[in-house]
Amino acid sequence: MSGLSLGIDIGGTFTDIVIYDxxxxxxxxxxxxxxxxxxxxxxxxxxRKLLDAQSIDAGRIQRVVHATTLFTNALIERxxxxxxxxxxxxxxxxxxxxxxRKYELYDIFIEMPEAxxxxxxxxxxxxxxSELGEVETPLDEAALMREVDALVEAGCNSLAIVFLxxxxxxxxxxxxxxxxxxxxxxxxxxxxxxxxxxIREYERASTTVINAYVRPLxxxxxERLAAQIRDLGAPGPFFLMLSNGGLTHxxxxxxxxxxxxxxxxxxxxxxxxxxxxxxxxxxxxxxxxGGTTAKACLVDDGEPMIAYNFEAARAKRFMEGSGLPVKxxxxxxxxxxxxxxxxxxxxxxxxxxxxPQSSGAMPGPACYGRGGADPTVTDADLLLGxxxxxxxxxxxxxxxxxxxxxxxxxxxxSTGLGLVETAFGIHDIVNENMAAAARVHLxxxxxxxxxxxxxxxxxxxxxxxxxxxxxxxxxxxxxxxAAGVGSTIGLLMAxxxxxxxxxxxxxxxxxxxxxxxxxxxxLEEDAAKVLVETGADPKDLRYRRIAxxxxxxxxxxxxxxxxxxxxTEASRAPIEAVFEEKYKQLFARTLQGVPVQVVNLxxxxxxxxxxxxxxxxxxxxxxxDALKGSRKVYYAEAGDYVDxxxxxxxxxxxxKPLEGPTIFEENESTFxxxxxxxxxxxxxxxxxxxxxxxxN
Numbered sequence: 260m261s262g263l264s265l266g267i268d269i270g271g272t273f274t275d276i277v278i279y280d281x282x283x284x285x286x287x288x289x290x291x292x293x294x295x296x297x298x299x300x301x302x303x304x305x306x307r308k309l310l311d312a313q314s315i316d317a318g319r320i321q322r323v324v325h326a327t328t329l330f331t332n333a334l335i336e337r338x339x340x341x342x343x344x345x346x347x348x349x350x351x352x353x354x355x356x357x358x359x360r361k362y363e364l365y366d367i368f369i370e371m372p373e374a375x376x377x378x379x380x381x382x383x384x385x386x387x388x389s390e391l392g393e394v395e396t397p398l399d400e401a402a403l404m405r406e407v408d409a410l411v412e413a414g415c416n417s418l419a420i421v422f423l424x425x426x427x428x429x430x431x432x433x434x435x436x437x438x439x440x441x442x443x444x445x446x447x448x449x450x451x452x453x454x455x456x457x458i459r460e461y462e463r464a465s466t467t468v469i470n471a472y473v474r475p476l477x478x479x480x481x482e483r484l485a486a487q488i489r490d491l492g493a494p495g496p497f498f499l500m501l502s503n504g505g506l507t508h509x510x511x512x513x514x515x516x517x518x519x520x521x522x523x524x525x526x527x528x529x530x531x532x533x534x535x536x537x538x539x540x541x542x543x544x545x546x547x548x549g550g551t552t553a554k555a556c557l558v559d560d561g562e563p564m565i566a567y568n569f570e571a572a573r574a575k576r577f578m579e580g581s582g583l584p585v586k587x588x589x590x591x592x593x594x595x596x597x598x599x600x601x602x603x604x605x606x607x608x609x610x611x612x613x614x615p616q617s618s619g620a621m622p623g624p625a626c627y628g629r630g631g632a633d634p635t636v637t638d639a640d641l642l643l644g645x646x647x648x649x650x651x652x653x654x655x656x657x658x659x660x661x662x663x664x665x666x667x668x669x670x671x672x673s674t675g676l677g678l679v680e681t682a683f684g685i686h687d688i689v690n691e692n693m694a695a696a697a698r699v700h701l702x703x704x705x706x707x708x709x710x711x712x713x714x715x716x717x718x719x720x721x722x723x724x725x726x727x728x729x730x731x732x733x734x735x736x737x738x739x740x741a742a743g744v745g746s747t748i749g750l751l752m753a754x755x756x757x758x759x760x761x762x763x764x765x766x767x768x769x770x771x772x773x774x775x776x777x778x779x780x781x782l783e784e785d786a787a788k789v790l791v792e793t794g795a796d797p798k799d800l801r802y803r804r805i806a807x808x809x810x811x812x813x814x815x816x817x818x819x820x821x822x823x824x825x826x827t828e829a830s831r832a833p834i835e836a837v838f839e840e841k842y843k844q845l846f847a848r849t850l851q852g853v854p855v856q857v858v859n860l861x862x863x864x865x866x867x868x869x870x871x872x873x874x875x876x877x878x879x880x881x882x883x884d885a886l887k888g889s890r891k892v893y894y895a896e897a898g899d900y901v902d903x904x905x906x907x908x909x910x911x912x913x914x915k916p917l918e919g920p921t922i923f924e925e926n927e928s929t930f931x932x933x934x935x936x937x938x939x940x941x942x943x944x945x946x947x948x949x950x951x952x953x954x955n
Contacts, residue, residue: 262321265306265493266750268523269298269327271619272550272600273718275744275927276305278315279751286741286748287313290652290718290927295621298329299484306491317492322869324750326500326522329480330473334520334572334583337375339472340417340447343410344381345403345435346464347423351381353464362580370574372583375472380415382406384422384435390764392428400438407439417447419471421464426456426762447474454515455586457859458762462568466586469571470517477516481509496794498755498868500526502589504563505756505865508793518587520571523746525590528556528563530749531714534739536561537943540712543737544697546595546727547745548720550637551617553596553693557704557711564704566591567760567807567818567861588758588863595696596689599637599719600624603685605673613688625666628659634670636719638663639685642678644892644900645722645922645931653926683893690723694730705845712737716745721923721930726895728950729933736932740908740944743927755793756865757786766811766854767831776826778860779804786864795866807859808838810850816858817841885910887924894920896934913940919948 266277270293278287289312291305310317333339346353354374363369384403387396410418418439425432429452436450449471455463485497499512502521512519524547531545535558545556545563557564569589570582597614600623606612613636618624622631624638626648640646641663648658664678671681701708712735715724721738728736741748759782763775787800804824807816819841822833839849887907891900901920908925911917919936922929923946932938935951 262495263315263319264751265320265323265495266747267302267306267323267325268526268744268747268750269293269302269329270523270549270551270746271328271332271617272598272623274298274301274305275747276302276309277741277744277747277751278309278313278320287315288741288744288927290743292621292623293619295619298327299480299487302484303487303491306488306493310491318494320493320495322495322498323488323493324498324500324506324753325484326526326746326750327519328523330477330516331520331571333473333476334375334469337373339375340475341415342376342380342417342419342468342472343407343413343415344376344419344421344464344468345384345406345410346381346421347387348383348385350421350423350460351378351383353421353460354381354468357461360580362575362578372572372574372581375468375583376419380410380413382410386422386431388422388424388428388431390424390427392424394428394430398431398434400434403435404438404442407443411443411446415446417471417475418449419464419468420448420450421460421467422451423460425450425452426458426463429453429456447471447478449474454517456761457586458764459586462584462586465584466517469520469583469585470515473516474513477519478513481513485509498793500750500753501756502587503565503756503758503863504529504590504753505758506753506793506868507755507757507789510792511757511789517585520585520587521569521589521592524554524556524592525563526749526753527554527716527746528558528590528592528749529752530716530739530745531556532558532561532563533749533752534943534945535712535714535737538712538737538941538945538947540714540735540737542710542712543714544701544711544731544733545714545716546693546697546720546724547717548596548693548715548723549598549717550600550719551598551619552594553598553717553720553723554592555595555693555697555700556590556592557700557706558714564591565589588760588861593696593700595700596693597636598717599635599640601636601689602633603635603639603670603688604633605670609673611670611674611684611688613685613692625662626658626660628657628662631662632666634663634666634681634685636685636689638666639682640719640722642667642682643686644890644903645686646929647890647905647924650924655926679893683895686723687726687895690726690730693723694727697727697731708733714739715930716742718743718928720745721928723931725931725933725936725948725950734950736948736950738923738930738946738948741925741927742930743925754865755790755795755868756863757789758861758863759783759786760859760861762859764856764858766856767835768854770831770857772827772830775857775860776824779824779826779862782860782862783864786862790864790866794868799866801865803863803865805861805863806834806857807861808834809856809858810853811856812853813856817845818861885912890922892920892922892931894933901934908946911940911946913942915939
């Protein structure tokens with residue numbers, strides 16, 4: 260018998276668990292309510308139930324892959340470790356000064372992101388390096404330890420070390436970390452040169468502090484979860500999904516958990532790329548809508564877009580600049596809306612708003628019958644006929660339709676609308692919010708929406724995808740198999756991948772090319788070491804060299820994939836050529852006679868892992884046994900409820916066109932297709948929908 264792969268994705272509402280059998284090409288799926296007080300409990304309970312339900316021997320599991328929003332939630336809720344900061348004398352306020360830039364220029368009551376480390380826990384130490392890494396003031400270790408002693412006495416169990424210009428020379432940070440660990444071996448210590456060795460003091464400090472803030476939580480949680488899964492009898496190695504869409508081993512994840520902040524949504528983007536390519540769509544807008552949030556990612560030529568910074572824990576959810584900057588490589592995801600558990604309410608202006616407040620896993624939407632009384636997106640979808648109360652989670656979860664109706668009463672009284680109008684108003688507001696955010700993102704990236712298909716994953720994604728696509732005037736929608744656990748499917752497809760970066764600020768015409776090549780080699784060797792420890796074969800490693808480049812005098816850089824090395828003086832012309840080509844794509848011009856400057860060197864090293872990859876087959880069936888019946892579903896195009904055929908997705912025949920309206924039900928999600936559209940099941944089980952002309 261072949262080994263099995265186990266994927267685990269903890270979301271805000273549900274914990275998704277998938278076991279994949281490469282021999283039969285089958286997925287075995289379980290959704291367990293997330294247990295916020297102890298997320299590991301929900302994971303272990305769900306695994307145990309899935310193993311029992313499918314009579315699977317845990318000893319056959321050859322690898323475990325995990326993604327979680329736990330560390331992001333700790334940031335948002337300010338539930339991380341009590342953290343202290345040790346920094347260069349005169350720089351304790353970098354976290355609050357930031358960029359001295361308001362994200363809303365004319366808001367006199369603006370609230371900037373609160374620093375994770377309060378001022379009394381930020382301590383200064385005499386030391387100083389120049390921007391070239393030269394020692395100007397030696398590190399005063401006696402002063403350092405006095406400040407550390409005070410922080411430990413104040414109750415800090417995690418420390419961040421951020422010295423000025425440590426990206427250019429880590430000598431002082433390394434010496435400080437060594438001295439601290441010698442005296443306090445149980446203290447968690449994070450040095451900026453180990454996490455974010457890049458220029459820009461505020462972003463580097465923010466990233467380092469975030470890592471220190473969540474690191475004790477990560478160490479405890481990951482160790483406990485790995486041990487509990489082993490106790491179930493699963494012997495396989497434990498991998499973690501990083502925000503860049505790659506896997507790493509547990510020790511690397513515990514060292515730098517800041518790299519895991521976007522791990523779950525990143526896995527969803529990988530699934531979007533995989534199923535989009537399988538369906539003949541190289542350009543897709545991967546759209547994942549779960550119980551708490553909805554996110555999107557652009558995929559071009561089968562590869563998700565990568566960014567090298569993002570913001571966490573925003574004070575205003577959709578407002579750039581209102582969060583904490585994080586300097587890591589991540590699949591470029593945008594939060595575009597609410598999730599199934601998001602609450603509808605009347606705001607101060609008397610308008611209906613949906614989210615960002617969510618009912619979460621507990622109490623959940625009103626229809627869950629767990630005490631929730633607020634109207635949510637899921638309640639609205641249920642009342643509109645999009646969801647089947649008797650087949651929620653494949654019939655495993657009892658749903659209270661009357662509770663959904665009762666929850667709508669307050670909104671109905673406030674707006675003067677009837678039940679149907681209120682429910683559709685919630686559904687339509689969510690769709691319009693998501694479509695508007697996607698339009699802005701496409702425009703900012705200079706992309707033509709007409710090139711893209713919408714690929715829907717998440718428990719709520721397939722319910723909303725059709726109407727979101729109509730609003731965006733997209734012609735195709737793809738719904739992959741097991742879409743409700745799309746992120747978990749993506750985990751099992753992911754390669755091992757490590758990204759590394761170092762700053763080297765210099766003009767190309769003044770560059771020491773030997774040092775340039777040596778720096779890339781060192782980054783590659785460091786990344787390769789982690790991948791080999793993760794289980795990758797050294798012969799299978801794939802290397803990509805990247806650089807942040809700009810014209811001399813500019814304040815911002817663009818990220819450019821470089822020609823292959825090794826680099827010498829002769830490499831200058833081809834590097835300048837790829838920079839100018841990318842610059843022209845973005846700005847429609849280049850600057851003549853201005854030298855090109857390198858700022859950061861980056862490498863991305865990846866490899867397939869044993870047991871990785873996935874190949875699925877549609878179950879297929881006949882046209883007659885696929886039809887489960889019909890129900891009344893509300894469509895805006897008709898302005899009324901329409902009797903709609905409901906299909907068992909597992910039995911729909913491959914290649915046979917079905918005219919909309921149609922509903923496709925599977926255990927974890929429901930795919931809603933409107934009137935006039937045509938749906939066809941692909942060989943891998945994906946449903947590809949062609950929308951009628953005319954859009955919204």
